[in-house]
Amino acid sequence: MLGASVGELVVRMALLAAIAAVTTSISLRLLGMRRGWGTALVAGAAGWGVGAALAFGLSSWDWDAEDVVVQTVAIAIPATMGVAVALDLLARPGSLARGEHAGLVVAPRPFRAVRQRIDVVLRYRELLALVRKYGFGPFLGATRRAELATEPVGIRLCQALEEAGGVYVKLGQIAATRVDLIPPDICRELARLQNRATAEPELQARMVLESELGRPVEEVFAEFDWQPLAAASIGQTYRARLHSGEPVVVKVQRSDIDRVVERDLAALALLADFAQRRTALGRGVQAGEILAQFARSLRAELDFLGEADAMADMATVLADTDVRIPAVHRPLCTRRVLVQERFEGFTVADTDELEVSTVDRRALAESLLRSALDQILRVGFFHADPHPGNVFVFADGSLGLVDFGAVGRLDPIQQAGVIDMLAGLMRRDVSLVRDGVERVADMTGTVSTELLERALARLMVESLRPDGTVEPRVLQDLVPVLAGFGIHLPGDLVLLARALVTLDGTVGVISPGLSTVSTAMELAASDTASRAVDEGDVIRAELLAALARLRRLPDRLDRVMTLAARGDLRVRNVVTEDSSRVVRTLVNRALLVATGAAFLVTATMLLVAADEGPAVSTGTGLFEIFGYGGLLAGSVLLLRVVAGVARDGTT
Numbered sequence: 219m220l221g222a223s224v225g226e227l228v229v230r231m232a233l234l235a236a237i238a239a240v241t242t243s244i245s246l247r248l249l250g251m252r253r254g255w256g257t258a259l260v261a262g263a264a265g266w267g268v269g270a271a272l273a274f275g276l277s278s279w280d281w282d283a284e285d286v287v288v289q290t291v292a293i294a295i296p297a298t299m300g301v302a303v304a305l306d307l308l309a310r311p312g313s314l315a316r317g318e319h320a321g322l323v324v325a326p327r328p329f330r331a332v333r334q335r336i337d338v339v340l341r342y343r344e345l346l347a348l349v350r351k352y353g354f355g356p357f358l359g360a361t362r363r364a365e366l367a368t369e370p371v372g373i374r375l376c377q378a379l380e381e382a383g384g385v386y387v388k389l390g391q392i393a394a395t396r397v398d399l400i401p402p403d404i405c406r407e408l409a410r411l412q413n414r415a416t417a418e419p420e421l422q423a424r425m426v427l428e429s430e431l432g433r434p435v436e437e438v439f440a441e442f443d444w445q446p447l448a449a450a451s452i453g454q455t456y457r458a459r460l461h462s463g464e465p466v467v468v469k470v471q472r473s474d475i476d477r478v479v480e481r482d483l484a485a486l487a488l489l490a491d492f493a494q495r496r497t498a499l500g501r502g503v504q505a506g507e508i509l510a511q512f513a514r515s516l517r518a519e520l521d522f523l524g525e526a527d528a529m530a531d532m533a534t535v536l537a538d539t540d541v542r543i544p545a546v547h548r549p550l551c552t553r554r555v556l557v558q559e560r561f562e563g564f565t566v567a568d569t570d571e572l573e574v575s576t577v578d579r580r581a582l583a584e585s586l587l588r589s590a591l592d593q594i595l596r597v598g599f600f601h602a603d604p605h606p607g608n609v610f611v612f613a614d615g616s617l618g619l620v621d622f623g624a625v626g627r628l629d630p631i632q633q634a635g636v637i638d639m640l641a642g643l644m645r646r647d648v649s650l651v652r653d654g655v656e657r658v659a660d661m662t663g664t665v666s667t668e669l670l671e672r673a674l675a676r677l678m679v680e681s682l683r684p685d686g687t688v689e690p691r692v693l694q695d696l697v698p699v700l701a702g703f704g705i706h707l708p709g710d711l712v713l714l715a716r717a718l719v720t721l722d723g724t725v726g727v728i729s730p731g732l733s734t735v736s737t738a739m740e741l742a743a744s745d746t747a748s749r750a751v752d753e754g755d756v757i758r759a760e761l762l763a764a765l766a767r768l769r770r771l772p773d774r775l776d777r778v779m780t781l782a783a784r785g786d787l788r789v790r791n792v793v794t795e796d797s798s799r800v801v802r803t804l805v806n807r808a809l810l811v812a813t814g815a816a817f818l819v820t821a822t823m824l825l826v827a828a829d830e831g832p833a834v835s836t837g838t839g840l841f842e843i844f845g846y847g848g849l850l851a852g853s854v855l856l857l858r859v860v861a862g863v864a865r866d867g868t869t
Contacts, residue, residue: 821848
């Protein structure tokens with residue numbers, strides 16, 4: 219008997235679990251938005267708990283009552299929906315996934331998440347210790363301040379970034395080119411980070427190299443100098459010679475760089491997210507998006523195979539120019555090892571060598587600018603990190619570019635938009651800049667053309683130099699201005715803005731006092747054969763692109779005139795579409811609310827009525843069934859509206 223009772227209980231529990239799962243799924247579907255597994259489990263458990271408690275309470279805790287199951291289901295469905303909506307309302311603003319991204323299944327990795335959070339906390343402790351160690355903290359004693367005062371700020375900052383390593387070295391490299399924002403003496407010290415980071419021990423580098431190549435170093439290279447030629451934040455390079463006698467440079471990734479980069483990016487992500495949510499500056503500059511772009515660029519640099527492909531592509535692009543790209547030995551390249559031609563020369567970062575050289579520094583700077591314009595405006599494929607350590611100078615005065623871990627690619631529409639923006643900035647034509655922005659930007663909502671043009675005009679005035687040209691950083695400053703209007707530039711254009719600022723810093727190192735913008739305008743308008751943009755080619759390309767549209771123009775004009783004569787001509791624009799959508803949404807929600815309220819009122823009247831209506835079963839009347847059904851329908855409609863409002867982020 220006991221066995222039968224236990225077996226019957228197990229069957230009932232399994233049946234209830236199946237019903238609970240099905241009704242929970244139905245309840246969440248009725249809300250019109252997918253939820254994740256976590257939300258579904260919490261909402262289902264809470265909803266069924268409430269439903270069972272109320273149903274058994276109404277039945278005076280009679281477990282054998284006939285309608286207890288029906289009442290439980292009828293109460294559990296709206297209760298589950300109510301819990302799901304409550305979870306949405308309690309969620310942090312902006313954190314709810316919408317549309318096709320809602321309810322996507324993500325494999326939970328709690329141990330990895332906890333370990334990463336612990337690593338981030340420990341990293342913060344390390345960074346705070348470095349800040350105090352090198353005298354940048356607010357809580358230093360007078361004795362310690364006096365000791366540190368004897369050492370220049372630039373040296374201490376450089377040492378702190380070197381010791382921090384990883385992402386922070388890369389940030390220091392970017393800061394080294396901002397001579398317009400950072401004192402020159404500090405920039406000179408930060409320039410050391412370009413290729414003089416702390417080297418990794420030979421044993422660790424050998425382990426990575428042999429692990430990637432699958433054989434001893436001596437079998438691949440006839441000579442290998444374990445004294446690093448340069449050490450950077452991601453890897454370090456060594457001189458070597460192949461058995462064929464060809465001198466090469468071997469770039470080897472640091473042994474634990476993947477973990478270090480992810481840890482540092484996670485630490486910076488928390489700060490960027492906090493800044494974007496809690497500060498006006500963070501929202502203005504879109505700190506989270508900027509960091510996301512930086513993270514994508516940095517992760518791309520960790521794949522040396524992608525860098526090898528980029529070098530091969532750039533060598534093809536610049537084959538007919540005087541700028542050299544190292545040849546790549548592809549069979550010896552892996553994700554963490556890159557073998558390339560060795561350049562004999564010095565980099566622009568070596569300012570002492572640059573000072574004593576006899577090369578024409580202005581011609582050198584113009585050559586670099588001409589190559590950059592050619593890459594951006596003609597090809598749409600550009601070196602995204604042209605800092606001084608990546609620009610080689612040869613004895614004959616020619617240039618070489620290395621380190622293609624960060625590159626950008628522009629499609630034809632983006633190229634046309636960039637040309638419009640740059641031309642508008644140079645001519646101080648606000649309308650042309652706006653047209654370029656509208657070509658390439660992601661625009662959310664309706665933007666006031668007048669207010670946007672005023673903001674662009676103010677940006678031009680603030681970026682204007684005494685000689686009438688604009689600062690190269692104007693494109694970078696454009697990003698937060700557009701963000702204030704809900705306009706976001708594509709990632710490659712943000713990368714281009716950063717590359718132009720870096721390029722300006724490098725040009726300033728090569729030829730101090732040279733105006734990047736003025737020189738670029740002269741090169742673009744030059745009548746020489748080597749100019750970056752040929753106006754005749756541009757005009758011919760535009761005419762060829764317009765021919766197809768011109769052929770269809772007469773037919774379209776005839777159709778427009780015909781529709782106008784019949785009175786059927788309608789003009790639609792983005793504003794009209796947005797307004798119509800808003801009105802439709804409001805009307806639909808109002809109808810749902812009205813219908814739901816009608817169901818609830820009618821159901822309440824039926825349930826409180828003395829007459830239960832025709833008997834359907836023992837103790838159950840028709841009016842009671844209609845009443846519970848009306849309560850369910852009304853609750854579903856009202857909660858669906860609340861869920862939609864919560865997911866729209868308008869609460």
